[in-house]
Amino acid sequence: MSMPLSILEIVQACNCVASVESLLQSEDYYRFEIGGKLVGLVSADDITTLQIACSKSELPVFEFDTQAKAFTFSQWCGDRQSRSDAVAVLLSQMRTTGAWASLAKWRNELYPVYGESDDNEGIAVMIERAASYNFGIRTFGVHVNGITKSESGEVKMWVARRAMTKQTWPGYLDQIVAGGIGNGMGVWESVIKECAEEGGIPENIAQTATQGGMIQYFTRSELGLQPETEFVFDLVLPEGFVPHPTDGEVDEFYLWTLDEVVEKLCLDLFKPNCAVCIVDFLIRHGRLTPENEPDYIEIVENIHCPLPFPAPKYPLKR
Amino acid sequence: MSMPLSILEIVQACNCVASVESLLQSEDYYRFEIGGKLVGLVSADDITTLQIACSKSELPVFEFDTQAKAFTFSQWCGDRQSRSDAVAVLLSQMRTTGAWASLAKWRNELYPVYGESDDNEGIAVMIERAASYNFGIRTFGVHVNGITKSESGEVKMWVARRAMTKQTWPGYLDQIVAGGIGNGMGVWESVIKECAEEGGIPENIAQTATQGGMIQYFTRSELGLQPETEFVFDLVLPEGFVPHPTDGEVDEFYLWTLDEVVEKLCLDLFKPNCAVCIVDFLIRHGRLTPENEPDYIEIVENIHCPLPFPAPKYPLKR
Numbered sequence: 001m002s003m004p005l006s007i008l009e010i011v012q013a014c015n016c017v018a019s020v021e022s023l024l025q026s027e028d029y030y031r032f033e034i035g036g037k038l039v040g041l042v043s044a045d046d047i048t049t050l051q052i053a054c055s056k057s058e059l060p061v062f063e064f065d066t067q068a069k070a071f072t073f074s075q076w077c078g079d080r081q082s083r084s085d086a087v088a089v090l091l092s093q094m095r096t097t098g099a100w101a102s103l104a105k106w107r108n109e110l111y112p113v114y115g116e117s118d119d120n121e122g123i124a125v126m127i128e129r130a131a132s133y134n135f136g137i138r139t140f141g142v143h144v145n146g147i148t149k150s151e152s153g154e155v156k157m158w159v160a161r162r163a164m165t166k167q168t169w170p171g172y173l174d175q176i177v178a179g180g181i182g183n184g185m186g187v188w189e190s191v192i193k194e195c196a197e198e199g200g201i202p203e204n205i206a207q208t209a210t211q212g213g214m215i216q217y218f219t220r221s222e223l224g225l226q227p228e229t230e231f232v233f234d235l236v237l238p239e240g241f242v243p244h245p246t247d248g249e250v251d252e253f254y255l256w257t258l259d260e261v262v263e264k265l266c267l268d269l270f271k272p273n274c275a276v277c278i279v280d281f282l283i284r285h286g287r288l289t290p291e292n293e294p295d296y297i298e299i300v301e302n303i304h305c306p307l308p309f310p311a312p313k314y315p316l317k318r
Numbered sequence: 319m320s321m322p323l324s325i326l327e328i329v330q331a332c333n334c335v336a337s338v339e340s341l342l343q344s345e346d347y348y349r350f351e352i353g354g355k356l357v358g359l360v361s362a363d364d365i366t367t368l369q370i371a372c373s374k375s376e377l378p379v380f381e382f383d384t385q386a387k388a389f390t391f392s393q394w395c396g397d398r399q400s401r402s403d404a405v406a407v408l409l410s411q412m413r414t415t416g417a418w419a420s421l422a423k424w425r426n427e428l429y430p431v432y433g434e435s436d437d438n439e440g441i442a443v444m445i446e447r448a449a450s451y452n453f454g455i456r457t458f459g460v461h462v463n464g465i466t467k468s469e470s471g472e473v474k475m476w477v478a479r480r481a482m483t484k485q486t487w488p489g490y491l492d493q494i495v496a497g498g499i500g501n502g503m504g505v506w507e508s509v510i511k512e513c514a515e516e517g518g519i520p521e522n523i524a525q526t527a528t529q530g531g532m533i534q535y536f537t538r539s540e541l542g543l544q545p546e547t548e549f550v551f552d553l554v555l556p557e558g559f560v561p562h563p564t565d566g567e568v569d570e571f572y573l574w575t576l577d578e579v580v581e582k583l584c585l586d587l588f589k590p591n592c593a594v595c596i597v598d599f600l601i602r603h604g605r606l607t608p609e610n611e612p613d614y615i616e617i618v619e620n621i622h623c624p625l626p627f628p629a630p631k632y633p634l635k636r
Contacts, residue, residue: 187608210604214618229615231608284602286528290505290549290632297547297629300532304622311615314608 004266007288008295011279011302014272015217017225020308024069031070032135034083034124037115037310041136041225047071049099053090061086073125080116083125091128102223105130105167109182113137115310122312123184130167133224138309139180142190143277144209144233146176146199146243148255155285157261157278158243160198160250162271168223172271173264175278176243176253177201177235186315187231200244201235209235215280215303219272227307232277258287276303322584325606326613329597329620332590333535335543338626342387349388350453352401352442355433355628359454359543365389367417371408379404391443398434401443409446420541423485424448427500431455433628440630441502448485451542456627457498460508461595462527462551464494464517464561466573473603475579475596476561478516478568480589486541490589491582493596494561494571495519495553504633505549518562519553527553533598533621537590545625550595576605594621 005013023029023041030047032040042050047064050071054060064071077083095103110126113135132139146158158176162169179194181187195206211233218227237243243253256264262282265275280303282288290296323331341347341359348365350358360368365382368389372378382389395401413421428444431453450457464476476494480487497512499505513524529551536545555561561571574582580600583593598621600606608614 211601211607212604213601214615216619283529283531286530289529294631294633296632297532300622301534301624304618304624306619306622306624313612314614315612 004263005268006295007266007279007293008299008302010265010268010270010272010275011217011299013268014219014276015302015305017218017220017227019218023225027069029069029136030064031068032137033070033072034113034115039113039115039124039137039309042071042134043136043224046100046134046224049094053094053097053099056093057090061090080120080123080125084110084127087125087127087131091131100131100134102130102134103128107167109180110184111137111139111180111182112184112312114312121184121316122310124310126184129180129182133221133226136225136227138227138229138307138311140187140312141178141180141228141230141273142187142194142233143175143230143274144177144191144195144199144235145212145277145281146201146235146237148237148239148241150239154257156255156257157281158199158237159254159256159261159264160243160245161252161254163249163251166249169271171251172274173269174250174271174274178274178277184316188315191231191233195235197247198245198249200246201237201241205237205241206235209233212284213280215276216305216307217273217276217303218305218307221272227305227309228273229307229311230273230277232280234281258282279303322581323586324613325584325597325611326617326620328583328586328588328590328593329535329617331586332537332594333620333623335536335538335545337536341543345387347387347454348382349386350455351388351390352431352433357431357433357442357455357627360389360452361454361542364418364452364542367412371412371415371417374411375408379408398438398441398443402428402445405443405445405449409449418449418452420448420452421446425485427498428502429455429457429498429500430502430630432630439502439634440628442628444502447498447500451539451544454543454545456545456547456625456629458505458630459496459498459546459548459591460505460512460551461493461548461592462495462509462513462517462553463530463595463599464519464553464555466555466557466559468557472575474573474575475599476517476555477572477574477579477582478561478563479570479572481567481569484567487589489569490592491587492568492589492592496592496595502634506633509549509551513553515565516563516567518564519555519559523555523559524553527551530602531598533594534623534625535591535594535621536623536625539590545623545627546591547625547629548591548595550598552599576600597621 029041107129109129112123114122116124160174164170177199195201425447427447430441432440434442478492482488495517513519
């Protein structure tokens, strides 16, 4: 068994990209821009593949400026619909040719890229989730800490073990309910949906979840880049309630004391961004303080990484 | 009565300095460095006065590099004690000559500047609080939200009106208990001390406060620059308890519903950083969410401003 890590090491393993500037200075990344706004970052390797894929079309989807190390949509992709359609066609060709390995894990779930005027929900383009890491776009998710409180006040937390068949991080520990906000859904809408799908939590219980805030990190994994905003919720579950996944995404649930959760956390058994949500939970509930954690200030800074990409104004105007 | 502001406008009024880089690019600021680390920022005007004050001494405290727009301690000020002593002498001369107007509001309270190795509590120098805004050093404070919960679950918050005789922001609304962490004190130590002094809250009640996290902003006021880290606490007070200040710093206390608090907040009646603490409280307790606040993401980003100055590792090693 490996040595336990410090909590700062745990959060830095997730928030591992220092800044957009550091990536751009490394010369290995291109700016992905829409309407002059930076909406993502793509590695030079992925740019090469993307350029080849685009060159096969008479009407290329993207225009590349190798001098400025930036690319954007061609003029004929002038609005949300045309951009989304064009990217969908391009990515499905790239999936067929195996241009990007990530596309083998096609999700059939569209992620919104914000940056457009508000009257269009702020969405500039929708992109297949599997390619989100290649485009380095800002993503959004909800994480729900499912807890129980005994009469004496002891708090326990439900923890999920991700199914070995999950596309990402199989077998790692996870929140009872967590998911990306896809298809232009709202935040609360996503909480209710994920509670039902991932935890088998009925809507009347899910409705009692309370939002505790929002965390942000800029992470990089073998999948690619991911600047992510997570909306965090706490949900007090009845003591007799046992979660039961309805979508096959979880192998097992555990009900652990917070000490047990912290032990697994420092053994690096949690999916990295789920670990960050747990750390945020411990901070919000006064379990982690400057009195017991010397890296307190640096930890809080690491879970609130500024992300210089356009954000939506929720609730979305439909 | 003025028009209500949005909550984003309220937090941006406090977190009004975009970044260190923006200040340095403006050419109006000098870097204050110790041991090669950036520990503060000083305006060109204040630099001029500081240079004049230093030039009157045979053994100047600071060395200025006008080319690099930076200054640091002279070699003879090589440790915490010698630096603190030298600054104290210099500032008291400047107070006498009226070099910096801020020094008329001398506090007799020393603020730590971090950046030294850990075996010295991390403190590189202690500087009189009144001059902290001139040096643009990172400051630390505690804010305690004093609340009551009725049997039906209604939350009310105690709000203080700052005495008209306060050095800063007289007559503005404030948390029941809030204060800067001076003299190299610890975080929890400061909570207990401020609870007693500012709210007349006995230690047995103060001990039940729970920490909810930490917020950060980079503010500028007529006093100068202030990159600040605030540790935030919630304290549930017994329903019959009435706070009574023991130090004359508060004129009056009010017990308001959260709706009333938000109303005063948007009328800009709170001291700016206290307003930010209230916004953080509303976020942590699920009163402010993406469902009711379109600027949610930007608000949370503004109350977690990264501050690129050395931070202490609490609890301080005495």
